[in-house]
Amino acid sequence: MVYENPDQVMIGLEVHVQLNKANTKMFCGCTTNYTDEEANTCLCAGCLALPGTTPVLNEKSVEYAIKIGLALNAEISEETDFYMKNYFYPDLGNGYQVTQFDKPIVKNGHVVIEGEDGELTVRIRRAHMEDDPGKMAHFGTIEKSTGSIIDFNRSGMPLVEIVTEPDMRTAKEARRFLDKLRSILEYLDVFDGSREGALKADANVSVYHGTRVEVKNISSHKAVEKAINYEIMRQKDAVRKGKKLVQETRHYDEARNVTISLRVKETADDYRYFPDFDLVPLYVGDKIEGIRAKMPELPDAKRERFVAQYGISDAHAKSLTSEKAFADLFERVAQKVDPKVAASWVADIVKGELNYRDMPVTTCDPDDIICVIDMVCCKKISDEGGVTVVRALLDEGKKPEQIIAEKGLSMVGGDFLEKAAKEAIAESPEAVADYRAGTEKALNFIVGKVMQKAKGKADARQAREMVLKELGK
Structure with missing residues (x-):
């Protein structure tokens, strides 16, 4: 420079x-x-x-x-x-x-x-x-x-x-x-x-x-x-x-x-x-x-390896390797879930929540973080629900399953979505007419009503598919 x-x-x-x-x-x-x-x-x-x-x-x-x-x-x-x-x-x-x-x-x-x-x-x-x-x-x-x-x-x-x-x-x-x-x-x-x-x-x-x-x-x-x-x-x-x-x-x-x-x-x-x-x-x-022969892997070398080995972004790699404890946490999590998803959760969410509370990374149990990410990926809880669980892990010290049950964070689907889609369609005759006339964005209005009924505990893609299914009957 x-x-x-x-x-x-x-x-x-x-x-x-x-x-x-x-x-x-x-x-x-x-x-x-x-x-x-x-x-x-x-x-x-x-x-x-x-x-x-x-x-x-x-x-x-x-x-x-x-x-x-x-x-x-x-x-x-x-x-x-x-x-x-x-x-x-x-x-x-x-x-x-x-x-x-x-x-x-x-x-x-x-x-x-x-x-x-x-x-x-x-x-x-x-x-x-x-x-x-x-x-x-x-x-x-x-x-x-x-x-x-x-x-x-x-x-x-x-x-x-x-x-x-x-x-x-x-x-x-x-x-x-x-x-x-x-x-x-x-x-x-x-x-x-x-x-x-x-x-x-x-x-x-x-x-x-x-x-x-x-x-x-x-x-x-x-x-x-x-x-x-x-x-x-x-x-x-x-x-x-x-x-x-x-x-x-x-x-x-x-x-x-x-x-x-x-x-x-x-x-x-x-x-x-x-x-x-x-x-x-x-x-x-x-x-x-x-x-020299016994020197550990240092931050810059670890950052380069993370990018090459896990395919994550350089920005995430820099954030994760700035502290050895975060790098170790990421690698533990990346062994069990998709590394790119692990990088996003550990670097953006877990690290942010810990920094906000001025808490050390050792506060986190890697198995708990893996559990939260798994539940989000399997659509058992929403992304927002996952963040809520991470916050409660740090604030309350409980296990993910207990937090999800106590706070009612489990995602809804199946029969609930079918019922919600039918109700949303019945309550939105003008949006339905606009959609059938070719106005694509009218569909988003109906899906939005389904999500409101689910109180955010439904997958938006599944809700959209259910609305389309009901409209096609």
Whole structure:
């Protein structure tokens, strides 16, 4: 994609992915599953950086970092090492963060997303491993806090920070990139996105090829989009008024939908990077091909397979593969019913109803969805009745047969349709005369009366056939 004015807005993202499925923290044996635990209980002397403690690298986190790099179409560095990134913050026990500097484990990758005017390739500059600091909670807003508390349960969690080039031009593109990245990570099974702090983003924004401003630690894709839109507006307004923009770090206040200046942005020199003397260089060259051989099918490949194997539309395939759980649900259903029908129901109806309720796909029992589709295809219930059953499945947790019986959704036919057709014909002498005179649409009026009598619980084609049969007598 080529933008008409590529210098007007430039957006890059730094995405912090918490490898919480690595089971233990980056450099110690403490659990990564701390979400529901009491503050400051899932930690050890290493998490608190007490004197005399030394790190032991979690091998699983290295494997996950390599998997992420391969999924991002990137180069994997056969040799990498760890550095100390020095800065003071109360939740950073060491006074430095263990990270990577000039030899990141992943570099030069790319991800293809849907841009504003077609496909957009977002380049990945690098992805490096680091450990997470603790978590600070403020009493009041960040601007007017009367105090803070620190929970070190998160301290030492393994992270991969993914840094893009400034290839995005709109907030919507940034959100699409995050959606695509999250989908890839879920397919890789390296993190649980439902956990607190699993994925956060820093957005770097500049307008008119000017000064770059970083908006820090945004916790949701929707908030990233809103923060970027606000920051673009703020910067353009400042330029119009002749104000000088400074390179700084800002905080996004989601409640007020504004960004707030935190500090002048540091440069790499300010962090005084130097090698971590407790960690030796890391050689991973012998691991790369083994991990590559075990890579799962990723969203783009699965989408292409769905189109080729099941003959469904590309739009349905994109929708179904955006989340691995939906793709799995579709394949379960497509084994039992026509794949094109399964794609339509799962992508358009089931997914829509789940999203409306903010419910996970695991709420659905595939056998229940198969049952509903079978009943619709066999004309036991109408399409509308099928939608009603799906909604009740989610809202009431009952089985399809019970819902159909309780709500009286079974289709009518046979004797009922014959009686309804005779009554509709008798009640519509003018329409009958018009039809016999050659006005085809008059037939639709009569069929409509039959459907009214059936209260929508009849098949329109069967009703039409019954009316024609009675008119032919």
